[in-house]
Amino acid sequence: DARFRFDSVRREKGFFLHSGRGEQGRFEAGQQVACRVDRDFRMATARNHTATHLLHHALRRVLGQHAKQSGSHVSAERLRFDFSNPTELGPDQLREVEDIVNAKILENDPVIGTQMSLSEAREAGAIALFGETYGDIVRVLSIGDYSRELCGGTHCESTGQVGLFRITHESSVAGGVRRIEAVTGLGVLERLRRREEQIGHVCRVLRTQEQDLERRAGELLGEIRALEREVQQERQRVAQQLASGSLLDQAEQIGDVRLILAVLGGRHAELRSAADVLRKDNERVACALASTHSGKVALVTAVSGDLVARGLSALRMATAAAAILDGGGGGRDDLAQAGGADPSRLEEAFDEVRRLVRENFGGDAATNRA
Known part of the structure; x- marks a missing residue:
């Protein structure tokens, strides 16, 4: 038995080239092979990809139409989205963006990919990534009546499949360009479990209950400061x-x-x-x-x-x-x-x-x- 795992794909001269690594055995010319998609991996990636389109929509609603995509990266574990904005997003803005994305997820809007000419896509108002080269025929990814972008990647069939969206970090990557990192679906659940484990560990160390953790931390901080004054x-x-x-x-x-x-x-x-x-x-x-x-x-x-x-x-x-x-x-x-x-x-x-x-x-x- 020979096995080969594909881990990346790129487009060159109209062809989609898949690359990866051999995991066992040896392949010979003329052999018949069976290709199978890792459904869990594919769906996790699709959730994060569809979430980037929802995030783009939410950012433009909260910040304005100047908030255009400057780059992105999608994996099964997380998503990263770069966009144009001159200043840092405050906690209230991040919460509003997050709420808009999750509201669209709960609405379970259909996600539809349509092949059309580049000129038709532009007439339909589809957003194209600046600096990207497109062929004569493109794929337009539409979500409800609020998101329409040129995109050839894998996506959910409806926004409800994203499950849940949680922003983990916001930062600057260049002058006038901000970055949001986030997780979706089971990634949110895993993050929640890790946080609960951390809180549980801190509660055990401080010998208190979760509902009293903030009060207990304040008491200990006061004691530490008093001891520092005494030592000084x-x-x-x-x-x-x-x-x-x-x-x-x-x-x-x-x-x-x-x-x-x-x-x-x-x-x-x-x-x-x-x-x-x-x-x-x-x-x-x-x-x-x-x-x-x-x-x-x-x-x-x-x-x-x-x-x-x-x-x-x-x-x-x-x-x-x-x-x-x-x-x-x-x-x-x-x-x-x-x-x-x-x-x-x-x-x-x-x-x-x-x-x-x-x-x-x-x-x-x-x-x-x-």
Whole structure:
């Protein structure tokens, strides 16, 4: 037994060429073969194809006659329809389009294909795809009295066979061209089942019932935000304790300036808390405090008020360090912050801060522990 599965068809020079792949056995010239259509596959494809014509009609009703087809793709699993429109469709517009398509499905209108000349088709008002080449004789696909397009593909016999239509995604594919993706028939049922399984899993994880899921999610979100605030407050408290104690003990003496260069835990908020304590509670103090997280650097620089008056700038320190760290910064002369994408150069950034302080106050560039 030899078996060959066709998976695509194209038209060339008036002929329909079918292509595919051999699944078993070997074919010989002169053999008789029997061709069978996979009915389930064919009907699934037909549902999605007929749905594109209904979708085209619905889009022109909702958006206007400018909403013309720019391309499409139909398979047994889903459909994709590109159309001209300058802006994104909002939720209300998508719902209206979906409702129109499903209403036409419920009306079970006949889907009729008619062979006629291209000139007759145009006189009948059939819509042709821009850029497509047609022969002298074309097939006009009519649905009720509202859709008439040139089309040679497989279709349902009536709109009711589409079953159900559900939009899954809307997006932009080019300037002035939007795309809608959708499923029909059993594809809608399968999508519904997957969603129900997801909801059931979330309910089990959160230990609640489906009708209480939204309320439970809101409660948990509130708890998470409260815990995040508590963690941030605790980090700031620890940072402030470090700033008032051990960080000062680590200060380097450059001239009469105490310079603190340290890597701490936390993010910008915690670093600012420590820097605030250092600059407000002490004189002749400058600092550059950093942390690393997920391959990024957070940096805060600060200068006590008396040193700002003498010309030292936290903003200049931050921007100079950020340039080395492949980032940027901003702020004021007394307090600034920066970010960077290269943690491996953090020591170089600290060295640049040292250089700036020495430039202002170091004299002979000597550096000692306080």
